[in-house]
Amino acid sequence: MAQSPKLDDTDRRILRELRRDGRLSNARLAEQVGLSATPCWNRVRALEESGVIEGYAALLNQKALGLPDTVLIEVTLERHDDDMLYRFGKALAELPEVMEAYLLTGEYDYLIKVAVAGTQGYEEFLRHKLYKLPGLRHSRSTFVLRTLKRETSVEP
Numbered sequence: 001m002a003q004s005p006k007l008d009d010t011d012r013r014i015l016r017e018l019r020r021d022g023r024l025s026n027a028r029l030a031e032q033v034g035l036s037a038t039p040c041w042n043r044v045r046a047l048e049e050s051g052v053i054e055g056y057a058a059l060l061n062q063k064a065l066g067l068p069d070t071v072l073i074e075v076t077l078e079r080h081d082d083d084m085l086y087r088f089g090k091a092l093a094e095l096p097e098v099m100e101a102y103l104l105t106g107e108y109d110y111l112i113k114v115a116v117a118g119t120q121g122y123e124e125f126l127r128h129k130l131y132k133l134p135g136l137r138h139s140r141s142t143f144v145l146r147t148l149k150r151e152t153s154v155e156p
Contacts, residue, residue, distance in 0.1 A: 005050040007156065010035065014043055015052070015156035022056040059152065067097070067115035070144040071122055073130070074108035078137040087134045097125050108140070 007015075013033040017024060024032070030040035047053045062068065077084055085103070092101050092112065100113040112130075116122040122141070130139065 005046075005052060007052070011043060011047060011052075012156045014040070014047065018044070018053065019153055019156070057152070062099075062115045065115075067117050067121070069116050069118055069122070070099075070147070071114050071116055071125075072142045072144065073110075073112040073114060074140045075110040075112060075130075075136060076107075076138040077109045077135045079135060080109070084135045088136070091133045095125075095129050097129070 010033060014029065017029055017032050026041050026044070027037055029044070030037045033040065035043070044053070062070070077088055088110075089101070089103070092098055092110070095114075097114045097116060098112055099115055102111045103109065104111055114122075114125060116125050122143075126139075126141075130136065
């Protein structure tokens, strides 16, 4: 198991600022964390190389993209052998509506978060995509009424 890098207070300040705004210029980031530009750039680079910073992304508004509704789906598979888990996971990852998917312990095998356009969009997703995946035995769904908190990573 790889050991995680030792983070000091300055690294944590850098991570908090980048977590809030991944588009910060190095000069602005350095100013906000109290460093000059070169040491700040070196620290960010080291955080990237060590894997603490995995990447940068734009957060898209799913409502503006015509997919205003979020559904959480619990899925049980017919079998739990390696081949079934691999095939189901691979097929699931290819569905564009799937925003997150987790292999679980407990009563259900997977928890899936999908973006859809209302109940009609959800029915289409179920009938034409999810129910056609290999090995699906049972699913249970819950529509999200409101998002109370959404973060892209943990607070460093």
